[in-house]
Amino acid sequence: MKKFERLHTNLLGIEMNAPVLTASGTFGFGEEFADFVDLSLLGGVMVKGTTLKPRRGNEGVRITETAGGAGMLNCIGLENPGVDIFLSETLPRIEKHGMNVIVNISGSTVEEYGILAQKLDVPGVAALELNVSCPNVKEGGIVFGTDPAAAADVVKEAKAHTSKPVIIKLSPNVTDIVQMAKAVEAAGADAISLINTLMGMEIDIERRRPVLGNITGGLSGPCVKPVALRMVYQVSRAVNVPIIGMGGISCWQDAVQFFLAGADAIAVGTANFADPAVTMKICEGLDKYLESHGLKNIAELVDGLEE
Amino acid sequence: MTLHDRQKNLTEIVAGNTGLPAKVDVVAQVMSQTRLSADVCKLVLQAPSIALRSQPGQFVQVGLQQGGTLLRRPLGLAEVDNRQGNISLIYRIVGKGTDALSNLREGAVVKVLGPLGHGFSKETQKPLLVGGGMGLSPLLYCAKWLSAHNIKVDVLMGGRTAEELFWQRLFATCTDNIYLTTDDGSLGLKGFVTDLLPQILTKSDYDKVMVCGPEIMMKNVYKVCREKIVPCEVSLERRMGCGLGACLSCSIDTLSGRRKVCKDGPVFPAEEVFF
Numbered sequence: 001m002k003k004f005e006r007l008h009t010n011l012l013g014i015e016m017n018a019p020v021l022t023a024s025g026t027f028g029f030g031e032e033f034a035d036f037v038d039l040s041l042l043g044g045v046m047v048k049g050t051t052l053k054p055r056r057g058n059e060g061v062r063i064t065e066t067a068g069g070a071g072m073l074n075c076i077g078l079e080n081p082g083v084d085i086f087l088s089e090t091l092p093r094i095e096k097h098g099m100n101v102i103v104n105i106s107g108s109t110v111e112e113y114g115i116l117a118q119k120l121d122v123p124g125v126a127a128l129e130l131n132v133s134c135p136n137v138k139e140g141g142i143v144f145g146t147d148p149a150a151a152a153d154v155v156k157e158a159k160a161h162t163s164k165p166v167i168i169k170l171s172p173n174v175t176d177i178v179q180m181a182k183a184v185e186a187a188g189a190d191a192i193s194l195i196n197t198l199m200g201m202e203i204d205i206e207r208r209r210p211v212l213g214n215i216t217g218g219l220s221g222p223c224v225k226p227v228a229l230r231m232v233y234q235v236s237r238a239v240n241v242p243i244i245g246m247g248g249i250s251c252w253q254d255a256v257q258f259f260l261a262g263a264d265a266i267a268v269g270t271a272n273f274a275d276p277a278v279t280m281k282i283c284e285g286l287d288k289y290l291e292s293h294g295l296k297n298i299a300e301l302v303d304g305l306e307e
Numbered sequence: 308m309t310l311h312d313r314q315k316n317l318t319e320i321v322a323g324n325t326g327l328p329a330k331v332d333v334v335a336q337v338m339s340q341t342r343l344s345a346d347v348c349k350l351v352l353q354a355p356s357i358a359l360r361s362q363p364g365q366f367v368q369v370g371l372q373q374g375g376t377l378l379r380r381p382l383g384l385a386e387v388d389n390r391q392g393n394i395s396l397i398y399r400i401v402g403k404g405t406d407a408l409s410n411l412r413e414g415a416v417v418k419v420l421g422p423l424g425h426g427f428s429k430e431t432q433k434p435l436l437v438g439g440g441m442g443l444s445p446l447l448y449c450a451k452w453l454s455a456h457n458i459k460v461d462v463l464m465g466g467r468t469a470e471e472l473f474w475q476r477l478f479a480t481c482t483d484n485i486y487l488t489t490d491d492g493s494l495g496l497k498g499f500v501t502d503l504l505p506q507i508l509t510k511s512d513y514d515k516v517m518v519c520g521p522e523i524m525m526k527n528v529y530k531v532c533r534e535k536i537v538p539c540e541v542s543l544e545r546r547m548g549c550g551l552g553a554c555l556s557c558s559i560d561t562l563s564g565r566r567k568v569c570k571d572g573p574v575f576p577a578e579e580v581f582f
Contacts, residue, residue, distance in 0.1 A: 025554070025555075026549075026553065026554065027553055028549075028551070028552060028553030028554075032549070032551040032552045032553040032570070033551065033553070035328035035329060035330050035331070036328070036332060048553075048555075056558075056560075056565060057555065057558060061546055062546065062555070062556045062558075063378075063546055063547075063548045063554065063556040064546075065376065065377050065378050065404075066377075068375045069374075069375040069376040069377040069378075070377070071377065072377055072378060072548070074548070074554070074556070076554070076555045076556065079555045079558055079565065221377055222377070270377070272549065272553070273377075273378055273379070273548045273549045273553075273554060274370060274377055274378065274379065275332070275370075275418070276332060276420065276549070276551060277332060
C-alpha cells in the first residue's frame with residue numbers, strides 16, 4: 001500500500017493508487033514532470049496523442065491565454081513521433097517510472113484506429129484512449145467526434161483489435177452529449193473521458209488576424225469546468241460505463257465536484273502548466289476531504305450528489 | 308501542500324519528492340523591482356535553490372499568485388547571485404502578464420519554476436557576445452559567469468536608440484570591450500550589429516560567438532560567423548506553455564528533427580536551427 005489509501009481505485013481492471021490521471025497533451029509522456037510528481041502515485045498518465053505516422057503539428061502560434069487568465073487556447077495539431085517510435089523508444093524509456101500508461105490514439109480513418117489498437121496491444125500499455133475529438137486536425141477527428149454512428153464505428157474497430165480496455169474521449173462540441181455517450185457505450189466502449197476541449201478563437205485587433213496559427217483552437221482551463229461538469233453529470237445518469245471527468249480541474253475542490261457529479265476518476269490537464277505538482281496536491285486534498293467527511297474510499301463519493 | 312500554504316511561508320519550499328531534482332518550483336520573495344527604461348524592468352527575487360542550480364542561458368517560468376494569468380511567463384536569467392541567493396530577471400512590459408509582474412513590489416511573492424532548458428556551452432577562452440534588445444538579458448548572466456571564471460568577454464550590442472542601450476552600464480563591470488550600434492546613430496555606430504561584426508571578428512580571434520536577440524539578427528550574425536569560421540550559438544525565443552517539454556507549444560525544426568525550445572534549447576548551435 002502506498003500513499004493516499006482512501007483513494008485506491010480499480011478502474012477497468014487497472015489498479016490505481018488514486019483515481020487522479022493526467023490528460024493527454026498536457027503532461028507529455030509523464031517523464032517531463034518526474035521532478036515534481038511521483039508518477040506511480042497517479043492513476044495513470046494519458047500520454048501525448050499518438051498517430052500512425054509522425055505528425056509535425058500546426059505552424060505559427062500554438063498557444064494563447066484567454067482574457068483574465070480564465071483559460072487557454074491551443075492548436076498544437078497532434079505533433080507526435082508516430083506509434084512506431086512510441087513503441088520502440090518512448091515506451092521502454094518511460095517504463096521505469098512505474099505508472100499506468102494510457103495511450104491516446106488518433107486515426108484519420110476508422111481502419112487506422114484498428115491498426116493503432118493492434119500495434120499498442122503490448123505489455124506496458126494499460127489502456128487506450130480514443131481521441132475522436134481533436135479540434136485541431138483537419139482530417140478525421142472532428143467527424144468521428146460529432147457523429148454518433150462514426151464514433152461507434154471507431155470504438156468497434158479498436159475493440160476488435162486489442163485486449164486492452166478502450167476508453168473514448170468525447171468532444172463537447174456537439175448538440176447532445178448524451179446521445180454520443182449512449183452510442184459509444186452500445187458499441188462496446190469500456191469507459192468514457194469527458195471532455196475534450198471546446199473549439200474557440202481569439203483575434204489580435206491591431207493586426208486584425210487570428211492569434212492562433214490554425215485560426216481556431218481548443219479551449220481549456222478553469223473557464224470550461226462548468227461545461228465539463230454538466231456533461232459528466234448528464235452522461236453519468238445515462239450510461240453505465242465508468243466516466244473519467246476532465247475539463248478545467250485545477251484544485252481538489254474541483255475534483256470533488258466531478259466525483260459528486262458521477263465521475264469514477266478525474267484527469268488534470270491545463271492546470272499542470274500552471275503548477276507541475278498540482279496532481280499531488282489534488283490527491284492530498286481529496287484524501288483529507290474524505291477523512292474529514294468520514295469516508296473510507298473515494299468510491300463512496302462517486303455520484304454522491306444530493307438531489 | 309497547497310498554494311495557500313506556500314503563500315504563508317515565505318521561505319523557499321522545494322516541490323517534488325525526489326532527492327535532488329534538476330529543477331524546482333519555489334515561492335520566491337521580491338527583493339526589489341526597478342525600472343531600467345520606460346518599459347524595461349529588473350526584478351530581483353530571493354530564490355537560493357534556483358540560483359544554486361542555474362547555468363548561463365537558462366530561464367525560469369514565473370507564475371503570479373494573483374493578477375489574472377493562468378500560464379506562467381518564461382523569462383531568461385539575467386543575473387544569479389549565489390552568495391545572496393538571488394536571481395534577477397530583466398523584462399520588457401509587452402502584455403498583461405509582464406504588466407502584472409511589473410506591479411509587484413518588495414515583499415510580494417511569485418512562483419518560480421526552474422532553472423529550465425539548456426544554456427550556453429562554457430567551452431570558450433575568448434568569447435564574443437552579440438545581443439539585441441531584450442536578448443541582452445541572458446547574455447548579461449553569461450558575461451558575469453565568464454568574467455567570474457577569469458575569461459575576458461567582449462560584447463557587441465545593438466538597439467534602436469541610445470535609450471535602449473542602458474545595458475552598456477550593466478555590462479561595464481564584467482566585460483573588456485563593448486561595441487555599440489544604434490538604428491538611429493544616437494550611440495555608437497549607426498546601423499545594425501551585423502554592420503560592425505565582420506571587422507570585430509577580423510580584428511580579434513574569438514573562439515565562440517554567443518547570440519541572443521531578434522531572430523533575423525541572429526540569422527544574420529550566424530551568416531557572418533559562418534563566413535569567418537567562428538562557432539556560433541543562438542538563444543531562441545518562442546511562446547511557451549509548460550516550459551518542461553510537454554505541451555509542444557515551442558516545437559521547432561532542427562537539423563536533427565523536431566526539438567523543443569524550452570527543453571532542448573533555448574540555446575542551440577546556430578547551424579542546428581538556421582539551415
